[in-house]
Amino acid sequence: MRVGILGTGMVGATLGSKLVQIGNEVKMGSRSAANEKAVEWAKKNGAHASFGTFADAAAFGEVVFNCTAGTVSLAALTLAGPNNLRGKVLVDVANPLDFSKGMPPTLSVCNSDSLGEQIQRALPNVRVVKALNTMNCRVMVEPSLVPGEHDVFVCGNDPQAKARVTEILKSFGWRSIIDLGDITAARGTEMVLPIWLRLWSLYQNHDINFRIAR
Amino acid sequence: MRVGILGTGMVGATLGSKLVQIGNEVKMGSRSAANEKAVEWAKKNGAHASFGTFADAAAFGEVVFNCTAGTVSLAALTLAGPNNLRGKVLVDVANPLDFSKGMPPTLSVCNSDSLGEQIQRALPNVRVVKALNTMNCRVMVEPSLVPGEHDVFVCGNDPQAKARVTEILKSFGWRSIIDLGDITAARGTEMVLPIWLRLWSLYQNHDINFRIAR
Numbered sequence: 001m002r003v004g005i006l007g008t009g010m011v012g013a014t015l016g017s018k019l020v021q022i023g024n025e026v027k028m029g030s031r032s033a034a035n036e037k038a039v040e041w042a043k044k045n046g047a048h049a050s051f052g053t054f055a056d057a058a059a060f061g062e063v064v065f066n067c068t069a070g071t072v073s074l075a076a077l078t079l080a081g082p083n084n085l086r087g088k089v090l091v092d093v094a095n096p097l098d099f100s101k102g103m104p105p106t107l108s109v110c111n112s113d114s115l116g117e118q119i120q121r122a123l124p125n126v127r128v129v130k131a132l133n134t135m136n137c138r139v140m141v142e143p144s145l146v147p148g149e150h151d152v153f154v155c156g157n158d159p160q161a162k163a164r165v166t167e168i169l170k171s172f173g174w175r176s177i178i179d180l181g182d183i184t185a186a187r188g189t190e191m192v193l194p195i196w197l198r199l200w201s202l203y204q205n206h207d208i209n210f211r212i213a214r
Numbered sequence: 215m216r217v218g219i220l221g222t223g224m225v226g227a228t229l230g231s232k233l234v235q236i237g238n239e240v241k242m243g244s245r246s247a248a249n250e251k252a253v254e255w256a257k258k259n260g261a262h263a264s265f266g267t268f269a270d271a272a273a274f275g276e277v278v279f280n281c282t283a284g285t286v287s288l289a290a291l292t293l294a295g296p297n298n299l300r301g302k303v304l305v306d307v308a309n310p311l312d313f314s315k316g317m318p319p320t321l322s323v324c325n326s327d328s329l330g331e332q333i334q335r336a337l338p339n340v341r342v343v344k345a346l347n348t349m350n351c352r353v354m355v356e357p358s359l360v361p362g363e364h365d366v367f368v369c370g371n372d373p374q375a376k377a378r379v380t381e382i383l384k385s386f387g388w389r390s391i392i393d394l395g396d397i398t399a400a401r402g403t404e405m406v407l408p409i410w411l412r413l414w415s416l417y418q419n420h421d422i423n424f425r426i427a428r
Binding site: 101106107110111112146147148149150153178179180181185187188189191192194195196197198199201202203205207208209210211212213214 | 315320321324326361362363367392394395401406408409410412413416417419421422423425426427428
């Protein structure tokens with residue numbers, strides 16, 4: 001499969017590398033055609049890894065991952081180009097964390113709206129699936145780093161898109177994938193960030209995750 | 215121990231009954247001196263259960279539970295009387311759920327503030343501990359209803375108050391009690407409500423809870 005990764009940060013690099021390792025062709029996109037981190041990432045990940053602009057990555061991917069910082073995701077997706085994304089599955093991994101007022105960050109959107117919904121409204125012809133935003137990127141691609149049973153959430157308006165993302169999550173090693181329903185459930189998954197950040201600070205450990213006991 | 219319960223809803227009744235059952239004297243308080251539900255609750259719970267106004271319950275309790283609806287908690291606590299609560303442990307179980315715009319509810323405060331913090335600011339001489347607000351009241355008092363390991367969170371500014379609440383939680387059967395730090399962590403525990411409500415709707419089951427896998 002051809003995958004586009006929007007964003008050159010740790011989340012994009014980690015997801016991109018995993019996707020190459022399990023047999024996909026991956027293009028990492030950024031604001032510029034040859035972002036230093038994207039070039040370095042592609043070099044490290046071999047022949048099936050490449051780089052380009054947001055638009056290049058969006059046009060390249062059959063499935064595209066939004067790994068940009070949540071507060072700039074809408075701007076990045078505008079640069080990626082709605083026509084390059086039309087009809088495709090966009091996995092929104094971002095959280096709208098606003099660090100401008102210091103630590104801990106607040107959410108730039110929450111409660112009666114979410115970043116996932118904002119993206120779906122901005123790109124009505126794109127099949128947005130919110131997923132993987134409730135854990136550290138190490139855990140996203142290697143769930144066995146966290147002992148025992150724990151969960152990843154998906155939500156979105158298109159069942160086929162969610163099924164496709166579910167297959168990708170399984171290929172990462174996820175066994176428990178909870179479908180929370182339509183994209184409005186992104187409010188719920190984005191709003192767990194404050195407690196996640198507390199727990200991270202408490203345990204000084206990224207390798208934690210939520211389990212829904214029932 | 216003498217316990218005051220503020221609120222006559224299902225949460226107050228369930229916590230009050232459990233506290234009587236495990237050997238405490240409990241007074242349920244409400245806006246009026248003889249609220250119908252409080253009278254009925256006291257009758258059902260025997261000689262160690264009584265009722266009165268918010269102020270009566272606050273004056274009676276060595277420990278007081280805020281089980282009022284989150285959107286009216288500050289008003290109820292004003293009626294309870296800061297002097298009746300001075301120096302005491304106030305366990306804040308409430309969530310600021312606003313049902314006025316329909317379902318699902320939004321939070322009337324979140325992100326850069328929380329109900330727990332609002333209460334602590336309004337009552338600076340009271341030792342507020344946020345706890346038990348992340349699960350259904352059946353589970354609050356009977357954690358074994360949910361299979362396997364799962365967690366209850368506490369937060370607050372006074373370590374001794376948290377230690378006292380921890381003992382009460384143990385007497386309810388809780389084995390895993392996570393201290394998230396000061397009262398600002400109430401933002402985190404209140405903001406899990408949207409995903410909790412989604413999961414409740416998905417599983418059609420109140421007997422669910424969060425486990426932090428690590």
